Amino acid sequence: MPSLLPRRLSLPYTLSKVLNPVGGRSLFLLRDTKGILMEVLWLTEDDVISLLTIDDAIAAVEKAFFEHGMGRAQMPPKPYLYFFGYDGDLRTMPAYLEGLDLAGVKIVNVHTRNPGIGLPTVMALLILNSPQTGAPLSILGATYLTAMRTGAAGAVAAKRLARPESKVVGMVGAGAQARTQLLGLSRIFEIERVIVSDRSLEHARILEREARAFLECDYQLTDNPEEACNCDILVTTTPARSPVVRESWIKPGTHINAIGADAKGKQELESTLTKKAKVVVDDMAQAVHSGEVNVPISEGVIKPEDIYAQIGEILVGRKPGRASAQEVTIFDSTGLGIQDVATGSAIYRKATEMGKGIRLNFL
Amino acid sequence: MPSLLPRRLSLPYTLSKVLNPVGGRSLFLLRDTKGILMEVLWLTEDDVISLLTIDDAIAAVEKAFFEHGMGRAQMPPKPYLYFFGYDGDLRTMPAYLEGLDLAGVKIVNVHTRNPGIGLPTVMALLILNSPQTGAPLSILGATYLTAMRTGAAGAVAAKRLARPESKVVGMVGAGAQARTQLLGLSRIFEIERVIVSDRSLEHARILEREARAFLECDYQLTDNPEEACNCDILVTTTPARSPVVRESWIKPGTHINAIGADAKGKQELESTLTKKAKVVVDDMAQAVHSGEVNVPISEGVIKPEDIYAQIGEILVGRKPGRASAQEVTIFDSTGLGIQDVATGSAIYRKATEMGKGIRLNFL
Numbered sequence: 001m002p003s004l005l006p007r008r009l010s011l012p013y014t015l016s017k018v019l020n021p022v023g024g025r026s027l028f029l030l031r032d033t034k035g036i037l038m039e040v041l042w043l044t045e046d047d048v049i050s051l052l053t054i055d056d057a058i059a060a061v062e063k064a065f066f067e068h069g070m071g072r073a074q075m076p077p078k079p080y081l082y083f084f085g086y087d088g089d090l091r092t093m094p095a096y097l098e099g100l101d102l103a104g105v106k107i108v109n110v111h112t113r114n115p116g117i118g119l120p121t122v123m124a125l126l127i128l129n130s131p132q133t134g135a136p137l138s139i140l141g142a143t144y145l146t147a148m149r150t151g152a153a154g155a156v157a158a159k160r161l162a163r164p165e166s167k168v169v170g171m172v173g174a175g176a177q178a179r180t181q182l183l184g185l186s187r188i189f190e191i192e193r194v195i196v197s198d199r200s201l202e203h204a205r206i207l208e209r210e211a212r213a214f215l216e217c218d219y220q221l222t223d224n225p226e227e228a229c230n231c232d233i234l235v236t237t238t239p240a241r242s243p244v245v246r247e248s249w250i251k252p253g254t255h256i257n258a259i260g261a262d263a264k265g266k267q268e269l270e271s272t273l274t275k276k277a278k279v280v281v282d283d284m285a286q287a288v289h290s291g292e293v294n295v296p297i298s299e300g301v302i303k304p305e306d307i308y309a310q311i312g313e314i315l316v317g318r319k320p321g322r323a324s325a326q327e328v329t330i331f332d333s334t335g336l337g338i339q340d341v342a343t344g345s346a347i348y349r350k351a352t353e354m355g356k357g358i359r360l361n362f363l
Numbered sequence: 364m365p366s367l368l369p370r371r372l373s374l375p376y377t378l379s380k381v382l383n384p385v386g387g388r389s390l391f392l393l394r395d396t397k398g399i400l401m402e403v404l405w406l407t408e409d410d411v412i413s414l415l416t417i418d419d420a421i422a423a424v425e426k427a428f429f430e431h432g433m434g435r436a437q438m439p440p441k442p443y444l445y446f447f448g449y450d451g452d453l454r455t456m457p458a459y460l461e462g463l464d465l466a467g468v469k470i471v472n473v474h475t476r477n478p479g480i481g482l483p484t485v486m487a488l489l490i491l492n493s494p495q496t497g498a499p500l501s502i503l504g505a506t507y508l509t510a511m512r513t514g515a516a517g518a519v520a521a522k523r524l525a526r527p528e529s530k531v532v533g534m535v536g537a538g539a540q541a542r543t544q545l546l547g548l549s550r551i552f553e554i555e556r557v558i559v560s561d562r563s564l565e566h567a568r569i570l571e572r573e574a575r576a577f578l579e580c581d582y583q584l585t586d587n588p589e590e591a592c593n594c595d596i597l598v599t600t601t602p603a604r605s606p607v608v609r610e611s612w613i614k615p616g617t618h619i620n621a622i623g624a625d626a627k628g629k630q631e632l633e634s635t636l637t638k639k640a641k642v643v644v645d646d647m648a649q650a651v652h653s654g655e656v657n658v659p660i661s662e663g664v665i666k667p668e669d670i671y672a673q674i675g676e677i678l679v680g681r682k683p684g685r686a687s688a689q690e691v692t693i694f695d696s697t698g699l700g701i702q703d704v705a706t707g708s709a710i711y712r713k714a715t716e717m718g719k720g721i722r723l724n725f726l
Contacts, residue, residue: 042405042723044723044724044725045725046724074444074445076442076443076444077442078442079439079440079441079442079455079457080439080457081437081439081457081458081459081466082437082459083459083466083494083495083497085494086494086495086496088494088495088496088497089497090457090459090466090468090492090497092442092455092457092468094442094443094444094453094455095444096444096445096446096453103444103446103453105453105455105468105470107468107490107492107499109492109496109497109498110497111495111496111497114496114497117496119496119498122497123496123497123498123499123725125490125499127470127488127490129453129470129472131446131448131449131451132446132449132451132474133449133451133472133474133477133480133482133486134446134451134452134453134472134473134474134477134485134486135472135482135486136470136486136488139502141725358723360405360407360721361407361409362407362408362486362504
């Protein structure tokens with residue numbers, strides 16, 4: 001069999017363009033006995049932890065939301081598998097950023113009994129595919145990535161919606177999501193005080209200890225969520241199914257990142273608060289179905305038309321962000337596949353540049 | 364940090380049951396410094412080729428269809444990403460066989476321009492997940508698997524629908540799918556003659572040469588599809604968008620495996636043939652949307668109610684298969700995620716038993 005190299009190179013695509021769209025070292029090699037040797041880059045959670053900074057994640061998520069605002073993002077509805085016998089499910093999140101030519105699929109489970117057997121509740125894998133050829137480029141452990149891109153989303157939204165001089169952050173819920181939310185905000189605002197509320201003061205203490213690694217400031221711990229509302233930016237990260245934050249607790253001018261609600265029936269904020277505030281969502285379809293607004297909409301307290309904007313519409317300049325120092329704003333984050341693909345592609349590019357990861361033979 | 368082992372083992376699950384549901388060597392190990400070390404088994408296309416026999420695939424697909432017939436299969440609609448600029452798409456196929464406790468997601472592309480740059484049109488990855496914990500267990504190159512499970516589906520269907528004494532197989536189309544279809548049928552029937560028709564006689568010759576490796580018999584090559592219809596079992600594997608097989612060409616008693624149509628607008632058989640024949644599909648929703656019956660239904664020639672059965676209903680005994688030596692039967696194969704998960708799990712079990720593949724650190 002003659003070498004295939006001359007024939008291939010005579011074609012309109014150059015190999016490097018076809019085969020590694022995000023740049024960096026090519027992951028494809030030629031061999032002349034069996035056609036093309038394809039490689040997939042395997043990146044473990046540890047690799048991702050060592051490669052991904054919150055600034056990378058913020059930059060990637062900002063681009064993803066911008067593209068979404070430009071109407072250049074594909075995110076078909078996520079299919080779920082339900083493991084009824086095990087209190088678990090598996091969600092599949094394909095996404096394509098057309099303008100950036102980045103595509104992939106995240107596969108993520110939620111198994112609430114896992115901690116009881118020493119496993120994480122949520123484990124995620126992200127597969128990145130080349131839009132040009134469909135070939136898988138990289139497979140990444142995506143549990144840390146998921147937390148980081150969610151923290152980045154909160155930061156990107158607060159940058160447009162919170163008062164720029166915001167100094168006090170209130171946290172309702174002190175779990176894993178709380179940490180990356182605070183990490184993201186710490187890159188945008190000059191934070192002087194963090195008020196952490198959790199039903200478990202021990203959890204609040206752990207959050208403080210961990211957050212001091214990246215944010216030295218005044219910390220106030222409480223088990224009373226009302227106290228946390230005495231802030232400029234409020235972050236809710238609980239799995240609540242009935243409101244944990246009352247409308248009357250919220251001061252004029254507050255911005256709220258509502259992170260916890262990610263399924264039908266979940267709600268952290270009193271419904272009337274979503275009626276009073278300017279509500280911005282990440283994606284209209286996902287938010288109406290499973291975001292913070294899903295309960296107020298199903299109750300008839302607000303209508304989908306009452307939602308002010310998708311964050312991408314603000315990023316592209318189609319709609320302004322905060323309009324006055326007095327208004328209350330809410331960012332309803334459900335978590336989008338395009339955030340995963342954009343963030344994962346940034347990690348993949350960095351890994352190929354630095355020679356990290358394990359290069360696996362695919363074909 | 365004390366060893367976590369005693370606490371874990373005191374729980375209702377034993378580790379081996381939780382962590383390797385399909386049996387074989389456990390892919391999970393404990394370490395006492397950082398909790399559980401999780402491993403994912405990476406199996407390349409070459410690994411799959413060396414491990415998977417057509418008999419394995421037939422057994423797995425038969426089980427999958429049986430479970431489907433029992434109503435114990437989850438297959439949410441597949442989301443598509445469309446890469447319009449590159450004539451390509453990416454399909455995501457999650458599936459859960461509840462009764463067998465097997466779950467996973469296949470990610471597969473179709474890029475028609477790929478052969479021009481030396482890449483396959485279709486490339487697939489299969490991720491197997493534990494229903495118990497959601498953890499990824501194995502990632503397999505799934506392009507060969509896809510062809511094999513499709514060949515297995517044809518065999519499983521023909522076993523119930525073709526006359527048992529069938530001796531002559533007609534093939535319309537001589538591409539990659541044709542080979543695995545013939546391979547599957549060769550395990551069920553005493554084939555004496557194969558009539559291969561393809562617009563390219565060269566393709567027909569290549570199929571004969573390759574098929575002789577597993578089936579020595581009389582081969583007749585032609586570029587006229589009508590000649591191929593002079594058979595007991597007809598297999599159509601073309602990408603046709605208008606019928607290539609006329610109703611008048613089909614003899615009484617023929618069984619037809621209609622494999623090619625897998626998208627809206629695709630059709631290989633004259634619409635009136637689907638009206639005259641007993642039509643069995645793999646999955647009603649998928650077939651009506653994208654199988655051989657999609658065009659006759661959209662034309663109004665048949666209605667979904669005219670479809671006789673899903674193959675699983677025949678396997679579980681709810682409906683009989685072939686009723687007489689005279690009737691014409693059609694199996695409309697669209698390709699199901701449960702076929703991938705069942706076949707992939709069989710490969711994974713074999714690989715763990717034989718110590719094949721690369722064990723990758725996940726967390």
